[in-house]
Amino acid sequence: MIIPITFPTSDEKRLAPKLPGNLIKVSDSEYVLVELQGTIHCSDDKAREGQVVGTLALDDAVTKPTLIIGHHLLEGKLVKLPKPLALMRKEEGPSLPSSQHDGDYDDVDEEGTGEEADDGKELSRRKKSAGNVEWKIYALVKRKIVFSKRPGPI
Amino acid sequence: MSSEYQLTFSANSLAETGTYKLLEVPADLSTWIEAQLQDPETASSSQLCIKGSTTEDAVLCTANQTYTLRAVSLSNSLLVVSAGSREDNHADASSSAVDDLPPRVVIHDQLSDILELTQTIPKLHKLDSVLxxxxxxxxxxxxxxxxxxxxxxxxxxxxxxxxxxxxxxxxxxxxxxxxxxxxxxxxxVAPAHLHTILELILTQLASLSLGGRTHDIPFDKLAGALDLEHQVPKTVSWQVMEWFGELTPGVEGNRWNMSVPGMVKQIGLGVLSPHKDKPIEQNTFLKAWKEAVGDTFEAAAALPLLSGNYLTSKDTNTKYASDRKTYLTYFPLDSLAMEPAARFQELFLTRTRWKADEITPFLDDIAVNSRERDKLLLKFTRSTTDAEGAWYTGRAMYMG
Incomplete structure (x- = not known):
C-alpha cells in the first residue's frame, strides 16, 4: 500500500487564510504551533465547534506571548525547534462537491490557458487516487509558542 | 503595542480531530520540503510517500531514500493554529459586533505525539520471496x-x-x-545463464573482430549476432549490457561502452559460484578466471573485485608457512539475512572469529554508513586484540 504525500498547489496556497498581525513573524507559513501543558477540554466536548477558548496576545518584538483563558493568564515564550516539523493533513479522496469546487476555480482563472491545462492534469490525478487517502504537507514549522508555566491570576 | 487574537476551536473541530500529524524531518529532507512548498508548480507528486502493508511498520520513502517512522509521545500538547477561514469567522455572524472583536485564530487539532524519522536501509526481504x-x-x-x-x-x-x-x-x-x-x-536471470551470456558477448566481440574494444561497440551488430546465433533476444542483451556498461545513442545506432571491472567481476563470480562447499585453491581459481575472461581483460581479474563474495582459508597441514596455500569458498553477500541479528548469527556460524577487514564487506548492505556499521559491530560482537590485530567474535560465546 502506498500513501502519497503531496504539497498544496499554488491555488490552494493563495486561497489559504493568512495569519494576522504579529503572528506572521512567528511562522513563515499559514500555521503556528502553540504548546500547552495539558490539553484544552470543554465541559461538553461535542459542542466545542466554533467556541472561544481565550485571547492570545503577542507583542511586536514577539518575545512575550500571553494567553488568557477565563481568569487565568499564561505567559509564554518563543522557542526554536531543534529539528523542523512538517505539518501534514489527511486528505480523503475527492468527493463530488469538491470536484464541483474545482469547476468554480476554472471560471475564476480562465485568463491563463496554461493554468487550465494544469487544472486538468490535477483533476485527472485526483480522479486516479479517488477514494484514497493522501497526506498533504502544508507547512514546515521551525518555531513554536510555548506556554510552560503555571497559569497565574489576572 | 501588542496585537490580540481570539483563540477559538475551528467550526468543524470535531471532524478535524486526528487529521493533522507532525513529522520531525532531518536537515536534508527539510531543505527539499521547503523548496517544494515555496514553488508548488515544480512539486513532483509521486516523490514522497508512506509505504507498507497493514502488517508492516510503515516507512517513508523519498525518491532515493527510506526512513522508518516512529511515533514519539509528548508530555505537552501541541495546538495546530491558523487564521480563521471565512467559515470560522462567520460561525457566529448573528452577533452584530463581529467587527469589534480581535481577529480570530482557530485550533484545528491538538497533538500529543510527533513522528520521528530515521534513515534506514530498504527492506528487501519481501522482494526475494516474491521474485x-x-x-x-x-x-x-x-x-x-x-x-x-x-x-x-x-x-x-x-x-x-x-x-x-x-x-x-x-x-x-x-x-x-x-x-x-x-x-x-x-x-x-539465473546466474548460470548470465555467465553464458557474458561469455557469449566476449566471444562474439572476438569473432566480429571487435575483440579488445571496450568503448563505442555497435549494439545492433553485437546483439544481432547474439540473437541469430545464440537465441539471446535483443531485449535481454540490451538490459545485460546496461548492467555492465553504458548504452548511448550514436549516429550509427546505439553504442555500448563496456564496464570492464563489472564484466570481469561477474564472470569471476560465475567461475567461483560452484565452489560453495568445496574450496578452490586461490591460484587455480585465478587461472580459471583469467582464462574465462580472455587475454584482453585478464589484467583486470583481481580478488578485491569479488570482495563480499568469498571467504579465504589457509591450509594448515603443511609444515612451512610459506607452503600454505590459500583456498577460496564462494560466500555471497546476497544470500545472507537482512536483519542485523540474524546476519551476525549467520556470520559467526560460518566462522567463530573475523578480522575487521574480512567482516566489513559482509555488513555494508545492512548499514547506512560506516558509523552505523561500527555501531552494529559494537552491539553484536566482542572485539579482542592479539598479535595479529583485532578480531571480532560473537557476543554470546563462552570464552573459557
Whole structure:
C-alpha cells in the first residue's frame, strides 16, 4: 500500500487564510504551533465547534506571548525547534462537491490557458487516487509558542 | 503595542480531530520540503510517500531514500493554529459586533505525539520471496513451459507498491540482483545463464573482430549476432549490457561502452559460484578466471573485485608457512539475512572469529554508513586484540 504525500498547489496556497498581525513573524507559513501543558477540554466536548477558548496576545518584538483563558493568564515564550516539523493533513479522496469546487476555480482563472491545462492534469490525478487517502504537507514549522508555566491570576 | 487574537476551536473541530500529524524531518529532507512548498508548480507528486502493508511498520520513502517512522509521545500538547477561514469567522455572524472583536485564530487539532524519522536501509526481504520462482534461464526454457497465457512474475509497479524501498533504491537493487524486465515482468536471470551470456558477448566481440574494444561497440551488430546465433533476444542483451556498461545513442545506432571491472567481476563470480562447499585453491581459481575472461581483460581479474563474495582459508597441514596455500569458498553477500541479528548469527556460524577487514564487506548492505556499521559491530560482537590485530567474535560465546 502506498500513501502519497503531496504539497498544496499554488491555488490552494493563495486561497489559504493568512495569519494576522504579529503572528506572521512567528511562522513563515499559514500555521503556528502553540504548546500547552495539558490539553484544552470543554465541559461538553461535542459542542466545542466554533467556541472561544481565550485571547492570545503577542507583542511586536514577539518575545512575550500571553494567553488568557477565563481568569487565568499564561505567559509564554518563543522557542526554536531543534529539528523542523512538517505539518501534514489527511486528505480523503475527492468527493463530488469538491470536484464541483474545482469547476468554480476554472471560471475564476480562465485568463491563463496554461493554468487550465494544469487544472486538468490535477483533476485527472485526483480522479486516479479517488477514494484514497493522501497526506498533504502544508507547512514546515521551525518555531513554536510555548506556554510552560503555571497559569497565574489576572 | 501588542496585537490580540481570539483563540477559538475551528467550526468543524470535531471532524478535524486526528487529521493533522507532525513529522520531525532531518536537515536534508527539510531543505527539499521547503523548496517544494515555496514553488508548488515544480512539486513532483509521486516523490514522497508512506509505504507498507497493514502488517508492516510503515516507512517513508523519498525518491532515493527510506526512513522508518516512529511515533514519539509528548508530555505537552501541541495546538495546530491558523487564521480563521471565512467559515470560522462567520460561525457566529448573528452577533452584530463581529467587527469589534480581535481577529480570530482557530485550533484545528491538538497533538500529543510527533513522528520521528530515521534513515534506514530498504527492506528487501519481501522482494526475494516474491521474485522466487520467476527466474529466467534463457529462451529455450521459456518455450518449454507454456507460459504465454499467464505472465510469470511480478510487474515493476507491483514491486514498487509492495517493497518498502524508494524508487531509486529499488532500481539499484534490481540492477544488483540482475533482474530483467521481460514483457513488463521482473525476472531475475539465473546466474548460470548470465555467465553464458557474458561469455557469449566476449566471444562474439572476438569473432566480429571487435575483440579488445571496450568503448563505442555497435549494439545492433553485437546483439544481432547474439540473437541469430545464440537465441539471446535483443531485449535481454540490451538490459545485460546496461548492467555492465553504458548504452548511448550514436549516429550509427546505439553504442555500448563496456564496464570492464563489472564484466570481469561477474564472470569471476560465475567461475567461483560452484565452489560453495568445496574450496578452490586461490591460484587455480585465478587461472580459471583469467582464462574465462580472455587475454584482453585478464589484467583486470583481481580478488578485491569479488570482495563480499568469498571467504579465504589457509591450509594448515603443511609444515612451512610459506607452503600454505590459500583456498577460496564462494560466500555471497546476497544470500545472507537482512536483519542485523540474524546476519551476525549467520556470520559467526560460518566462522567463530573475523578480522575487521574480512567482516566489513559482509555488513555494508545492512548499514547506512560506516558509523552505523561500527555501531552494529559494537552491539553484536566482542572485539579482542592479539598479535595479529583485532578480531571480532560473537557476543554470546563462552570464552573459557
Amino acid at each position: 522466487k520462482g520467476s527466474t529466467y534461464s534463457g529462451e529455450e526454457d521459456e518455450d518449454e513451459s507454456d507460459r504465454e497465457d499467464e505472465p510469470v512474475g511480478l510487474s515493476y509497479d507491483q514491486a514498487l507498491q509492495n517493497v518498502q524501498a524508494s524508487q531509486g533504491e529499488l532500481d539499484a537493487i534490481l540492477k544488483r540482483r540482475r533482474v530483467l524486465k521481460l514483457q513488463g515482468r521482473l525476472r531475475p
